Structure formats: structure tokens, C-alpha cells
């Protein structure tokens with residue numbers, strides 16, 4: 573039965589599913605919808621109205637973590653651990669990482685320098701909480717890596733975030749190493765739309781925080797804060 577992933581091109585939650593499909597070598601179709609003007613059929617079938625949703629036969633699966641688990645469970649090569657406690661840990665950290673994706677969204681859309689800094693700090697504190705967990709993970713891409721990859725793709729594509737986190741990833745070596753490992757996964761590379769950095773910049777615009785601006789505009793942002 574074919575899969576259709578209902579998407580928005582730069583949605584981090586959609587990206588998670590794209591990574592998993594690629595890791596598992598599964599083919600799927602993508603159907604883009606306009607989030608500002610969602611089609612009625614989508615609102616009828618998906619109670620949250622959010623993307624991604626996975627259409628599989630007559631079924632509609634929504635919520636990105638649930639989509640990951642469904643695809644993982646129903647295809648060969650399970651990535652979720654077999655052991656119940658390990659599975660519970662993986663799921664819990666996937667939810668934790670979703671909160672970080674939201675903190676990153678608030679950072680990217682911040683309208684003031686202070687707001688940007690506040691959300692950046694929340695994101696950083698989250699990474700610090702992840703450090704011990706990362707130390708216990710085995711190599712390779714599992715579901716938590718699929719779930720966390722959008723964070724690192726967006727840091728990598730945003731000059732200011734990249735600069736800020738380069739310093740900090742140097743100090744917190746596990747997260748830094750984990751980010752590098754995830755970003756170098758071919759499935760993560762292939763999960764991004766063409767001209768991702770430009771798409772991200774045009775979506776968020778040149779915010780007051782100057783996230784996408786050059787150095788001069790960043791210092792203007794600082795003094796305006």
C-alpha cells in the first residue's frame with residue numbers, strides 16, 4: 573500500500589518522517605498543502621489540522637512521533653528498542669526534543685533580540701539535559717536521532733545560530749559530536765528541500781533579532797534590543 577506524507581516543505585516535524593522513510597528505503601508520495609489555507613478534505617480527516625499526516629490506505633496517522641512509530645513497527649528493521657524500558661526512554665526523549673523544536677521555532681521567529689536570546693537559552697538548556705543520554709546511545713540513526721535532526725539542520729542553516737552553537741558545542745562535546753553525526757547522515761541530507769537555508773530565511777524573514785542578517789545588521793539588532 574503506498575504512503576502519502578502530507579507536508580509543508582520546511583516543517584521540522586515533516587522532516588523527521590522523511591528521514592525515517594529514507595533510512596528504511598521506503599518510497600512515498602508527498603502532498604504539499606497550504607497551511608494558511610488548509611483544504612477541507614485535510615481538516616475533515618486530520619483532527620489537529622497540522623502537518624505531517626500520513627495517508628496509508630484508508631488510514632490517516634497524525635502526530636510526527638506516532639507516524640515514526642507506525643512506520644517503524646510495520647516495516648522491517650525495527651529502530652525502536654525491543655525492551656520496554658528502553659522503548660519508554662526513547663519515546664520520552666522524543667517528546668523532550670519536540671519541546672526543543674518549539675523553542676527553536678520561537679528563537680527563529682523572535683521579534684526582539686531579548687526574546688531571541690531567551691529562547692536560545694531554553695534551547696541550550698535542553699541540549700545540556702540531553703548530554704548524559706547522548707553518552708549512553710549507540711552509533712547509528714534511531715528514532716531519537718530522526719526526531720532531533722531538524723534541530724541541527726536548522727542550526728546549520730542559520731548563520732547566527734551556527735555561530736552561537738559552534739562555541740557551545742565545543743564545550744559540550746557529546747551534543748556537538750551527536751550533531752555532527754546526525755548532520756552527516758545521508759538520510760538527513762536528503763530530507764531537506766532544495767535551497768533549504770534560503771527557504772528558511774524567506775519564511776522567517778529578517779526578524780528583529782537579525783537571525784538571518786549579516787554581521788552589521790546583527791549588531792543593529794543588538795542595539796535595538
Ligand SMILES: N[C@@H](CCC(=O)N[C@@H](CS)C(=O)NCC(=O)O)C(=O)O
Pocket residue numbers: 580582583584585586607621622623624634635636637670
Ligand atoms: N505535534 C505535531 C506538531 C506539528 C506542527 O506543529 N506542524 C506545523 C507545521 S511545522 C503546522 O502544521 N502548523 C499549522 C497549524 O498549527 O495549524 C507533530 O509532531 O506532528
